[in-house]
Amino acid sequence: MTAGPVDVHCHLEDPAFDSNRGEVLARAREAGLGAIVTSGLGLQAALKTLEFSDNRFVYPTLGVAPYELAGCEEVYQLILRERARIVGIGEVGLDYYHGKAEDRVKQVEVFTRFVRLAQELGLPLVVHSRSAGRYALDILFREKAELVIMHAFDGRSSHALKAVEKGFFFSVPPSVIRSRQKQKLVRALPLESLLLESDAPVLGPIRAALTNRGTSLSQQEPLQRLNACLRKRLSIVLLAYPALFFVCRDRSVGRRWTLFKGCADERVPRLMYLTRQPSLQPRRRW
Numbered sequence: 204m205t206a207g208p209v210d211v212h213c214h215l216e217d218p219a220f221d222s223n224r225g226e227v228l229a230r231a232r233e234a235g236l237g238a239i240v241t242s243g244l245g246l247q248a249a250l251k252t253l254e255f256s257d258n259r260f261v262y263p264t265l266g267v268a269p270y271e272l273a274g275c276e277e278v279y280q281l282i283l284r285e286r287a288r289i290v291g292i293g294e295v296g297l298d299y300y301h302g303k304a305e306d307r308v309k310q311v312e313v314f315t316r317f318v319r320l321a322q323e324l325g326l327p328l329v330v331h332s333r334s335a336g337r338y339a340l341d342i343l344f345r346e347k348a349e350l351v352i353m354h355a356f357d358g359r360s361s362h363a364l365k366a367v368e369k370g371f372f373f374s375v376p377p378s379v380i381r382s383r384q385k386q387k388l389v390r391a392l393p394l395e396s397l398l399l400e401s402d403a404p405v406l407g408p409i410r411a412a413l414t415n416r417g418t419s420l421s422q423q424e425p426l427q428r429l430n431a432c433l434r435k436r437l438s439i440v441l442l443a444y445p446a447l448f449f450v451c452r453d454r455s456v457g458r459r460w461t462l463f464k465g466c467a468d469e470r471v472p473r474l475m476y477l478t479r480q481p482s483l484q485p486r487r488r489w
Contacts, residue, residue: 207237211374212294212329212354212400215241215261216251219404224255232260242294242329244268246277253285264291264329266317269298269310282320292321293329294354297342300334311342318346329354337362344369355402357384360391367396374398376406 210231220227231239242264243252249265256263265282267275282292295317297310321328327350332339336358343351343366351371355378356363363373373396379385389397 207235208399209238209240210236210401210403211240211352211398212376213239213241213403214244214248214405215239215255215403216243216248217404228261238262240264240290242266244294245271246274246281249278249281253288256288258288258290262290263288264293264327265289266293266295266329266331267313268294269296269314269331270301270303270306272306272309272313275313279316279320282324286324286326289326291327291329291350291352292317292324293327293352294331295328296331297335297339298331298333299338311338314339315342315346318343318348321350322346322348326350327352331355333357340366343371352398354400355385355406356388360388363388363392367392372396372398374400376400376402378402378406 215224215227228239238260240262241252241256243249244266245268252263252265255261263285265278265285267278282289296314297307299307302310318328328343328348329352330339330343331354333355334357336353336356339353340358340362349370351366353363353366353371353373355376356373367373373388373392375385375389375397379389
């Protein structure tokens, strides 16, 4: 991986990219992106993700959508087979917005099994928790999970702060532009716990629009509103990159915060995190 910002969560296997995936990746490189972590959900999407992930610029994680659990056993076995290649498990978790109430017990069972698998393999866990943040965190706390990214967390900041105390990270998508909940979350959490994701091709700064082209603060009125909202804490600059993605500046010290990759050892990439350090040396060793 080259030095540069990292998009820690997206879905490059999505059919929205089938006609221009190569172009998207080329523009991402030109924009100075250091790496992309892409998540394949379900068996077919997971296999597709593995096909184009090169583990030099595009790194794969594999998981299942909580509201589409068919084939979860096949994904579980695929993770075991590809454990040396993937950089994390996910996304997996709970979804009480899309999922049916009668399926919640099954969601909890499947999620718990993947949490334990991540611990067994020593891999980071990317967690989906729409309308179920507190419940997902309760499971993670109970299972004593350690390497956790809460993706696009929509729960309360008070719950998130408890997770930060345990070393969890929270990745923020471009929808922060229009989401008061995510703006509140960004203000509440320490910058060291924040990661940056595009979740492309969804969760862009404009509702119902694909995140497939770059945007600047001067071009979009919603971005100007966000900049004003967060002026006391940080500003957010969106690179001209197809999967919208952030670089943050901490105004209190006037230094750029850049995402680098942590490692389980010198060779195996594992987790993305924010660091002030100018090198690629990991902040923690797992």
